[in-house]
Amino acid sequence: MDKSPQVLLELVERLGNLMRAEFRRAGADEQLQPVHVHALVYLARANRYSNTPQAMAEYLGLTKGTMSQSLLLLDRRGLIERYQDDLDRRVVRLRLSASGDQFLNEGQPQLAWQQATRNISPNRIRNAVSALRETLTTFQSDNEGQPFGACHGCRHFERLSARAYRCGLMGDRLSGPETRRICWLYEEKGSGTETDDDDEE
């Protein structure tokens, strides 16, 4: 009988709590709750398909009603901007405002974490990352959750040329940096389905 998974859970939870507390501290100046800070961090990393209230709610594990409330607050504080999608006028799109951007750059909510990992070798970190990533994938496929990944590794990702990419699902061309952002349309490659892109790297 191995208790390691149990211990791992405890650690993830504990570190999660601490980061939450860190987010709380980072947001204290601006009167923000941890979840607001988290929302801003997400927004800074989300790609063009994923900057909607819906995707955000999914990512943060909230209902759309709750999300709407938080966004209202962030808007009032002037940290985000909302604008309408011109293709589907039901859809609201979000972006960081200048001061939202500034807040993330100055507050550095993730700095404490960077510090905390300073003594650990890159190799051990990579190993931990791979184990946790696998855990996350399993967890999500167990629970029907949205995957939320970046293009690399996504079934819809297509490479047109050395520096040109495309999302096969949405049909848009993507810039290099954009392929590294978080996308809620992400789907794991492989899994025995026929893929039309066989040019992998």
Added chain:
Amino acid sequence: MDKSPQVLLELVERLGNLMRAEFRRAGADEQLQPVHVHALVYLARANRYSNTPQAMAEYLGLTKGTMSQSLLLLDRRGLIERYQDDLDRRVVRLRLSASGDQFLNEGQPQLAWQQATRNISPNRIRNAVSALRETLTTFQSDNEGQPFGACHGCRHFERLSARAYRCGLMGDRLSGPETRRICWLYEEKGSGTETDDDDEE
């Protein structure tokens, strides 16, 4: 520039969120918030020095006022019992009630996690544990947080004989199982900051 620490943070956060959502689900029947479930889980794992509101607040990262509220609720629901310490009459001690115990056994809030780690080899889990543990230690010493560990590895831990142990700080003899519970008096053994991570069992 390595982005792995950043990714690790993202994963820990995301998994933390998911466990939080899991706790939410587990507590839904009993009308409990995630933090309540977490409190019960903690209580089930805390040793005799750590079953107080104060230790709990420290562990969960809440203020004592907030903790007091949550404990009130758990008491109303009959999931915990409070009793006075007879040495220091300011101190309140906590224990799971029968139904609190039952709740944990039936709800199995940690089961989903156990499942999610099923495909990962014990060895990789242990490595991840060791990396995260080190991160936690560094984080806590950066931020003056209480360490919260089990006897094994604690500076105050003394082994009297093959199966008899003692806490040098409090002077009590400890049973074998008790040495494996969470203690908020925990202090890292070696005085140096470098920790050896070969303490796996």
Added chain:
DNA sequence: TTGATACGGTATCGACTCGAAACCATTATT
């Protein structure tokens, strides 16, 4: 064209969180 229905988002409600600060006993210090 005209419904019916689905969907993205907002508004409202009530129970609860959470930090801050005031407060109350009890213990420690002097």
Added chain:
DNA sequence: AATAATGGTTTCGAGTCGATACCGTATCAA
């Protein structure tokens, strides 16, 4: 004995959060 420190509780106000109802837009079926 007076004072300070300590463990917990209470109170307050802004905010979270799920549930539900609701609004406008898009989609689908006749």
